[in-house]
Amino acid sequence: MNRQAKGRTPRRPPPKQPSSNEKDPVGVYCRVRPLGAEDEECCIEVISSTTIHLHAPEGFKTNRNGEYKETQYSFKKVFGVSVSQMELFEHVAKVLVDDLIHGKNGLLFTYGVTGSGKTFTMTGSPGQGGLLPRSLDMIFNSIGPYQAKRYVFKTDEKNGMEVQSEVDALLERQRRDNNSSSVPKPVSSRQKLDPEIADMIRPEETFKAYGVDEDSCYSVFVSYIEIYNNYIYDLLEENQDDAIKPKPPQSKILREDQNHNMYVAGCMEVEVKSAEEAFQVFWKGQKKRKVANTRLNRESSRSHSVFIIKLAQAPLDAEGDNVLQDKNQVAVSQLCLVDLAGSERTGRTGAEGTRIREAGNINQSLLNLRTCIEVLRENQMFGTNKMVPYRDSKVTHLFKNYFDGEGKVRMVVCVNPKADDYEETLLVMRFAEMTQEVEVARPVDRPICGFTPGRRHRNQAFKEELSRRLEERGGPVDKDVSSVLNHLVHSLPPLPSSELTDPHDDITLPRLIEALQNRYKTKQMMIEEYNKAANKMKSMLKELDSSLVSKDNFMHDQNAKLLEKDKIIQSNKAEIERLEKKNKMQEHKIDILQKTTKIYEDDKRSLQQELETREQRLQREFSEKRRMEQRLHGVVSDTQHKWEKECERRVNAMQLEMQNKLWVKDEKLKQLKAIVTESKTPGRPEPPPRQTPGRPEPPARQTQPKRPSREDRLPAKRSASPSPLPTTTPVRPLHRRSRSAGGEKWVDHKPSSSLDLGTVLQPVIPNAIQVNAPSEKALSKCDRYVLTHQEVASDGEIQTKLIKGEVIKTRGGGQAVQFTDIETLKQELATASCRKRKSSEGAAANKNQSDGAWTDVATRCSVAVEMRAGSNMGPGYEHHAITKRRKP
Secondary structure, three states: OOOOOOOOOOOOOOOOOOOOEEEEOOOOEEEEOOOOOOOEEEEEEEEOOOOOEEEEOOOOOOOOOOOEEEEEOOOOOOEEOOOOOHHHHHHOOOHHOOOOHHOOEEEEEEEOOOOOOOOHHHHEOOEEEHHHHHHHHHHHHHHHHHHHOOOOEEEEOOOOEOOOOHHHHHHHHHHHOOOOOOOOOEEEEOOOOOOOOOOOOOOOOOOOOOOOOOEEEEEEEEEEHHHOOOOEEEEOOOOOOOOOOEEEEEEEEEOOOOOOOEOOOOOOOOOOOOOHHHHHHHHHOOOOOEOOOOOOOOOOEEEEEEEEEEEEEEEOOOOOOOOOOOHOOEEEEEEEEEEEOOOOOOOHHHHOOOOOOOHHHHHHHHHHHHHHHHHHHHHHHHHOOOOHHHHHHHHHHHHHHHHHHHOEEEEEEOOOOOOOHHHHHHHHHHHHHHOOOOOEEEEOOOOOOOOOOOOHHHHHHHHHHHHHHHHOOOOOOOOOHHHHHHHHHHOOOOOOOOOOOOOOOHHHHHHHHHHHHHHHHHHHHHHEEEEEHHHHHHHHHHHHHHHHHHHHHHHHHHHHHHHHHHHHHHHHHHHHHHHHHHHHHHHHHHHHHHHHHHHHHHHHHHHHHHHHHHHHHHHHHHHHHHHHHHHHHHHHHHHHHHHHHHHHHHHHHHHHHHHHHHHHHHHHHHHHHHHHHOOOOOOOOHHHHHHHOOOOHHHHHHHOOOOOOOOOHHOOOOOOOOOOOOEEEOOOOOOOOOOOOOOEEEEOOOOOOOOOOOOOOOOOOOOEEEEOOOHHHHOOOOOOOEEEEEEEOOOOOEEEEEEEEEEOOOOOOOEEEEEEEEEEEOOOOOHHHHHHHHOOOOOOHHHHHHHHHHOOOOEEEEEEEEEEOOOOOOOOOOOOOOOOOOOO
């Protein structure tokens, strides 16, 4: 083969668009597995050939009305427990194999819960072959006489095919035979098959495709992979056995070929020449597949297996003898048989460790498949353009061309009718029913090459006619050229003896020349006869070709008409199926609506009864409430009347007690007044009379002169120094330091009306801010506060009170003064004190007690003054009197 000249890398072609505008929905079939034990509860019932009925098992959760939920699902066809493997293949996979032989792709899934019979449906058992062995048997029954010799077709490692000449194929066979370790040995008829794959299909159950192109050569390649934990492994790959350190299998990657089809890079593709050889290759990979024993299945598949059958076909040359050496004329079609791992719940399978991770990956990949189907369905039904997440899983990424391109996709949903699988079966049924609404582009027929059809038949007829003619002439029937030439040589006249005994022999040479001339004449006659026969044969072949061409044209026209009729019939059937499906859906919706209406009516009646009951209950409660209100109103009025009487009695008693106390105080004040009047000295102001609130002044006191006010007895009547006491102890003129003086900063608040007595009782606070009215600025600079308050005591003297407090900051940003102590400073004459002690009856012996008896002001009080931030008012404008709690 001449290698093409090296040039530029060609521009990548645009994505392949479906060449057919017609689409077919995904064909979904349902197969029900027989129950394992007769005493098990069944939750699936086959109603018709297209519908199954699911009812919840005993003890399952019911709806709000207490009824079990029952559902129906429709499929293209439902296979019951009595359906054989042959009937299943005839309805499901036979069409896919027929399309494969005619150059079209196909994809077949088996889907279901673990233990539902997926592997049995795909593989089968001896005597009951599944879909895979029957597909292989039908392929080789159809193309058996037209297969090319081994290695005429060769893979190019890029999902394509190349064609080799007979000589190159012969060299390839010799090289492979010498290095047979890298390639599985083909199975011959003499070798004994594995007992597990022997007798898979009975002779009477074989199928054969019709309409096979006899002018083409075919070759079948198979590959077998598994997707385990979202990694792809080649089950046909030969691993190098190393007893010390065995090499683990290497995962494969997905790539895209020049036609934008996905394929597994580096996957081994084995050329097979018989169904037995292909199935033995499959069984070799099947033994490497990941299986495990779980509580639900003894040999549970832990991976998704994909068996790919690739059929390469190329037309014969014009002679009808050899394969056409043109790569562009090679058509490759493939059929993928996928056995999906079953979805399972780890709680039911009892999985632990690695099994939990395997089950999680299996469920995740199946979830991705459902998601892709949902997005495809939404895009097709509603015209959206959402991205289908094919790349989230290796299963969907590998087969995205079937959904985006053209081909046929079919799915066999296997279900187990036992009650334990009811919940998982519901999910499987919903997914399968949704999958039926996805449409895939219908594959188109491949173009016919420009050669005259019937080339193989004419070449074979020519060889048979040549053999017959040779046989009539007494020649050998063998097609070997060397034997024909030997026969022709022996049919010529024999040569005479050519031995020369004498140099002057004139007899032998003329005799030899005459014999050679006779042989030459005979040869010329044979050549002429052969040419005549050949010309006659050519004319006959031309006549036969013309008649065949006319017949072929006629057949082509009839086939075109038949195809048109078939298309019309198929469209009518599709329309009928669509209408039937729509009718069933509408009937199903009507049944659902009727059931829903009945449920709503029952709910309405029950709610009306409940409403009437509650209204009657509300009326009773309302009447009871009114009776209780009347009763409580009477009780409240009685209680109020009783407490009014009680309060009136207590008030009268309290008034009487207060009057008695006031009378006692008045008597004491009378005595005090008498004492003060007797001990009164000149220049000392007379103390004001004490008025008792709420009680009129006695007439005897009303006649006395009024006490002068504070303004009338300002410092004009008092001297700057105290009056000399009639004692011999001199008074120091030094000031006494007040208790209030400390190391803290004080605000000394002295009102303008305060008198400077100039005595030892005058407090002196060093380093203090003296103010007449406290301001915010002064309070913010100090920690303590003192107020100098002067008032006239009962004895006529002016006593000074130092009200002290702490300056604290408030949350509003201002300052507050909390009063903590009151100091009372008082100056008394010794003579007055003596007279008090003499005239007072029942007075205390010490001075502190007498001082306490003369004073009404509490010696310890707490008054809080709050100054708000930004306020111009001093603490004297707003007072909040808070009396301190005394400790018990």
